[in-house]
Amino acid sequence: MRNLQFQDTFKMLRILKKAGVSRQARTMMALAAESKDKLNIKELGMDFIFSVLESLGDAEDEVYAFFADLTGKELKAVKEMSLDEMVGMFEDFLSLPDLKNFFSKVFKLMK
Incomplete structure (x- = not known):
């Protein structure tokens, strides 16, 4: 696998947008900010990861092309x-x- 290049930024952003990841990230970040419980924050992180994985199907063709x-x-x-x-590969x-x-x-830019 080659190193990431500047051109990959736009490909990844299109995948993230199509999969709705920024919306999910904002929701999880808000929930994490409200939580003082480290275990709950870990659980939110796992929920976010699974949510992203589930959403990647919405960008299936872009994901294939990106990894190719x-x-x-x-x-x-x-x-x-x-x-x-x-x-x-992942x-x-x-x-x-x-x-x-x-x-x-x-994620800093999305805040």
């Missing part, structure tokens, strides 16, 4: 990945050095 581009694979190959390969993506920094800055 990142991995250098044909679109058909990405669509036909086994679940094990798909999980590995793990690789989530461990990209610039990703955490990207999302923290995006």
Whole structure:
């Protein structure tokens, strides 16, 4: 998997917008701000992650195209990945050095 590039920003933002992630993030951030209970905040975080995963289906074609581009694979190959390969690909993506920094800055902009 290649490193993220500036052009990937727009692809990721389109996916996030189509999946309704900014709306979900604002709701979860407001709930987390109201909560003083660390366990509740962890639970909200897990709820947010599952909510995002559920919503990615709304941006299915964009997700396939994005990961095909990142991995250098044909679109058909990405669509036909086994679940094990798909999980590995997501793990690789989530461990990209610039990703955490990207999302923290995006969420700051949404406040």
